[in-house]
Amino acid sequence: MANWERKSSYLLREIVKFRTYIDSLNAAQIHKDKIYAQREIDAEKNPDAVTGDGDQKHPLATELDSTDEPPISSESKPIVA
Numbered sequence: 001m002a003n004w005e006r007k008s009s010y011l012l013r014e015i016v017k018f019r020t021y022i023d024s025l026n027a028a029q030i031h032k033d034k035i036y037a038q039r040e041i042d043a044e045k046n047p048d049a050v051t052g053d054g055d056q057k058h059p060l061a062t063e064l065d066s067t068d069e070p071p072i073s074s075e076s077k078p079i080v081a
Helices: 002-045
Strands: none
16 A cells, blocks of 8 residues: 555656646746737837848847858867866
8 A cells, every 4th residue: 555655646746747847938928929019119219220231130139040151160270288
């Protein structure tokens, strides 16, 4: 009987763990959707954020978002110690 109780306890902990994980993923998705919606609202309110080629610049955008230049490989540069 003790083995069954340990197995039941383990399965209950796993259920709680995965439900918590799913809840956190859902919360992150909702937060992401709110951020993107706010970016769209800000872009509509501030048309100056539009560049000449029609791309919009967002405050959280990084250089990695740019497709103008290929990424620089770390292998091409010598390591200076």
